[in-house]
Amino acid sequence: QSVLTQPxxxxxxxxxxxxxxxxxxxxxxxxxxxxxxxQLPGTAPKLLxxxxxxxxxxxxxRFSGSKSGTSASLAISGLRSEDEADYYCAAWDGRLxxxxxxxxxxxxxx
Amino acid sequence: EVQLVESGGGLVKxxxxxxxxxxxSGFTFSSYVMNWVRQAPGKGLEWVSSINxxxxxxxxxxxxxxxxxxxxxxxxxxVYLQMNNLRAEDTAVxxxxxxxxxAFDVWGQGTMVTVSS
Numbered sequence: 090q091s092v093l094t095q096p097x098x099x100x101x102x103x104x105x106x107x108x109x110x111x112x113x114x115x116x117x118x119x120x121x122x123x124x125x126x127x128q129l130p131g132t133a134p135k136l137l138x139x140x141x142x143x144x145x146x147x148x149x150x151r152f153s154g155s156k157s158g159t160s161a162s163l164a165i166s167g168l169r170s171e172d173e174a175d176y177y178c179a180a181w182d183g184r185l186x187x188x189x190x191x192x193x194x195x196x197x198x199x
Numbered sequence: 200e201v202q203l204v205e206s207g208g209g210l211v212k213x214x215x216x217x218x219x220x221x222x223x224s225g226f227t228f229s230s231y232v233m234n235w236v237r238q239a240p241g242k243g244l245e246w247v248s249s250i251n252x253x254x255x256x257x258x259x260x261x262x263x264x265x266x267x268x269x270x271x272x273x274x275x276x277x278v279y280l281q282m283n284n285l286r287a288e289d290t291a292v293x294x295x296x297x298x299x300x301x302a303f304d305v306w307g308q309g310t311m312v313t314v315s316s
Contacts, residue, residue, distance in 0.1 A: 121301075122301060124301070124303070126244070128244075134244060134294070136302055136303060136304045139300070139302040140302070145304065175243075177243065179244075179246075179303075181301060187246060187249075187258055187260050187261075188246035189246065190243060190245065191243070193243040193244070
């Protein structure tokens with residue numbers, strides 16, 4: 090069971106805005122940066138958001154991240170069919186002295 | 200082109216050992232922390248281990264501590280994961296990742312390790 094909690098699934102129609110939450114604690118999200126990864130079907134994960142709200146070059150500005158207290162969120166606006174993927178949040182945990190991943194959220198574009 | 204290529208995966212029996220490798224190219228390997236992350240079939244991502252640039256700081260997840268050993272060779276631009284006393288629950292795709300400012304910004308394609316009981 091992941092210490093970072095994500096909803097197992099999310100969905101939306103093309104053009105909609107969807108958000109995916111990631112809930113942690115004072116030993117991880119509360120004190121460390123949050124990262125988001127996108128895993129398209131059958132492929133390796135890809136860095137989507139770093140340091141809570143920064144986008145690597147090449148990531149569309151439709152993707153945005155935020156953090157407040159011990160929780161974080163990933164928002165995807167203007168949803169497209171190619172956004173259908175698994176999304177994972179991640180953060181360092183000071184108590185465990187290791188990196189944590191959320192359980193992942195499967196996004197379906199209806 | 201920045202690239203990570205894993206190799207060495209395969210089918211082993213419970214209790215056996217296996218060593219997987221990751222060859223880096225296209226960047227100054229010795230300047231980056233490297234990690235292993237695994238993904239069991241149909242499951243989520245699980246961080247396994249991290250090694251810093253000079254191998255002096257190494258950490259493991261509790262699930263592999265005492266059984267797995269991470270190492271690196273900055274001359275060969277490679278990172279390794281020696282896995283001993285393998286268990287069925289270690290069955291997964293193992294990804295090598297580059298770490299930049301705590302972000303796993305480059306991932307390999309993964310190598311499959313299957314442990315039969």
